[in-house]
Amino acid sequence: MAKNFESNVQYIKYLVNKEIARRFFKGTLSDSVDVIREISEEIIPGPKALFRCCIYKERHIIEDRVKLVIEPTKDDRVINVLDSACDECPIDRFVVTEACRGCLGHKCQEVCPRNAITIVNHRSYINQELCIECGRCKQVCPFNAISEVKRPCIRACSVGAVKMDENRKAVIDHDKCISCGACVYQCPFGAIVDKSFVVEVLNLLKNSWNNTSYHVYAAVAPAVSSQFPGITTGQIYAAIKELGFHDVVETAIGADMVSAFEAREFADTVDELGWKTTSCCPAFVDYVEKNYPQFKDHISTAVSPMIAIGRAIKAKDPKARIVFIGPCTAKKVEMKQEGVKGVIDIVLTFEELQAIFDARKINLEEFEERSAGEASSYGRNFARTGGVTESVIRTAEMDGINKEIKAVRCNGIDECIKTMKMASFGKLDANFIEGMACKFGCTGGAASLSHDVRGIEQINRYGRSSKSQNPLDILEQYNIEEINMERHPHE
Numbered sequence: 001m002a003k004n005f006e007s008n009v010q011y012i013k014y015l016v017n018k019e020i021a022r023r024f025f026k027g028t029l030s031d032s033v034d035v036i037r038e039i040s041e042e043i044i045p046g047p048k049a050l051f052r053c054c055i056y057k058e059r060h061i062i063e064d065r066v067k068l069v070i071e072p073t074k075d076d077r078v079i080n081v082l083d084s085a086c087d088e089c090p091i092d093r094f095v096v097t098e099a100c101r102g103c104l105g106h107k108c109q110e111v112c113p114r115n116a117i118t119i120v121n122h123r124s125y126i127n128q129e130l131c132i133e134c135g136r137c138k139q140v141c142p143f144n145a146i147s148e149v150k151r152p153c154i155r156a157c158s159v160g161a162v163k164m165d166e167n168r169k170a171v172i173d174h175d176k177c178i179s180c181g182a183c184v185y186q187c188p189f190g191a192i193v194d195k196s197f198v199v200e201v202l203n204l205l206k207n208s209w210n211n212t213s214y215h216v217y218a219a220v221a222p223a224v225s226s227q228f229p230g231i232t233t234g235q236i237y238a239a240i241k242e243l244g245f246h247d248v249v250e251t252a253i254g255a256d257m258v259s260a261f262e263a264r265e266f267a268d269t270v271d272e273l274g275w276k277t278t279s280c281c282p283a284f285v286d287y288v289e290k291n292y293p294q295f296k297d298h299i300s301t302a303v304s305p306m307i308a309i310g311r312a313i314k315a316k317d318p319k320a321r322i323v324f325i326g327p328c329t330a331k332k333v334e335m336k337q338e339g340v341k342g343v344i345d346i347v348l349t350f351e352e353l354q355a356i357f358d359a360r361k362i363n364l365e366e367f368e369e370r371s372a373g374e375a376s377s378y379g380r381n382f383a384r385t386g387g388v389t390e391s392v393i394r395t396a397e398m399d400g401i402n403k404e405i406k407a408v409r410c411n412g413i414d415e416c417i418k419t420m421k422m423a424s425f426g427k428l429d430a431n432f433i434e435g436m437a438c439k440f441g442c443t444g445g446a447a448s449l450s451h452d453v454r455g456i457e458q459i460n461r462y463g464r465s466s467k468s469q470n471p472l473d474i475l476e477q478y479n480i481e482e483i484n485m486e487r488h489p490h491e
Helices: 008-026 035-042 055-072 108-110 136-140 151-156 182-186 199-205 222-226 233-242 252-273 282-291 291-296 305-316 350-359 377-383 387-398 414-424 455-464 471-476
Strands: 078-082 092-098 115-119 123-126 147-148 160-163 171-172 193-194 215-220 246-249 318-327 345-347 409-410 432-435
Touching: 008 035, 008 055, 008 199, 035 055, 055 199, 055 350, 078 151, 078 171, 078 305, 092 108, 092 123, 108 115, 108 136, 151 160, 151 182, 160 222, 171 350, 182 193, 193 387, 199 318, 199 345, 199 350, 215 233, 215 432, 222 233, 222 318, 222 377, 222 455, 222 471, 233 246, 246 252, 252 305, 252 471, 282 291, 282 432, 291 387, 291 414, 305 318, 318 350, 345 350, 377 387, 377 471, 387 432, 409 414, 414 432
Parallel strands: 215 246, 215 318, 318 345, 409 432
Antiparallel strands: 078 193, 092 147, 115 123, 160 171
């Protein structure tokens, strides 16, 4: 495994995207069987397997990965299961332990809907061929003698969207899925993948004819400051520009716009509603809308910073096409949602950006720093947990808003779930909920190159480097009154 990657799963994903991008630049990429096979053999040269039982298995999985990049699924589902890779978890979820006392009642056997439990020598035994992993036996065992071992993908999904089918392969319940990508990040075999838009981005740049047909902008999330150790954000912006973009813009500027809107909306509506939530994290918004539809009106109607900066760019440049670059898989869903569809043309992740850089043999250290605008320190801090709250409070103060903001900062989807439960029970001791589905905020996004907690300090450092400590300063550059800052009216 290359030293710059956290796992072999991340490294393999990188190799696939890099080889596809390299062939695109050479003009040799196609969806032919021969090319797909060549890519798999390039990545898995043999003669020995690197990670699995044999090179043929490994190459088959690589071929399936390549097909998903070259020919992405036609629907809007971003998180998908790679069936060929999902067969390496020989985990029996429920197993009877030595604590079984062979009790007379046999409650475990009585509640099993598939008759998977039998009694052998006065002890319960689970037939794993019949078990559907419903967990009823564990719930009723009076001695806690039945142990449970969850698969990594199931354990990673706090919203219960990952399940097992009759063949013990993972399936995604898209009615529950919030596209946060936690399962993608946690699956140790890379069997759950997010849809890649590498080819679409490269085609967008190519077909612009050096930005003469239209102008391709890169809107870069502030979490980028935590992703390339030893490289300044200015150097990253310059390297992105080198890929062929017309211009590079900080998405944190959009965060400043959102802060102003959310502070004013909070002041206008909190007395009536009692509490409000942020709306910058699409996975959190999706969770609330799917699980607490009665609280839709409590979600800020503000668009996310990605959409805000996208609308601002297109208001200034009618020829603009926009690629958002960030750590978030849920952004790939958000860009196609009703009300904001068409603002962002394509979403690219930091993982995919690294692959394109290396395919072009771009050395970040060689670039002079380039500006991408000047967001406030507060806008840049949107990339970490607590940053949104700090920005909204600061904006309210600078805007003369006297409403007290008593906030709860949700660091990850588990805390979001807990806070929403408290709200549903009427036990919420706050009037402002900052919802971040990823641990540590955007810097911990599923498609980040690095999930190191030290990324928070790198974001703070990036924030401190801003010339402005006032989010309202950005309103002098972009007239927020002329930009539609609402996602869509609540029903």
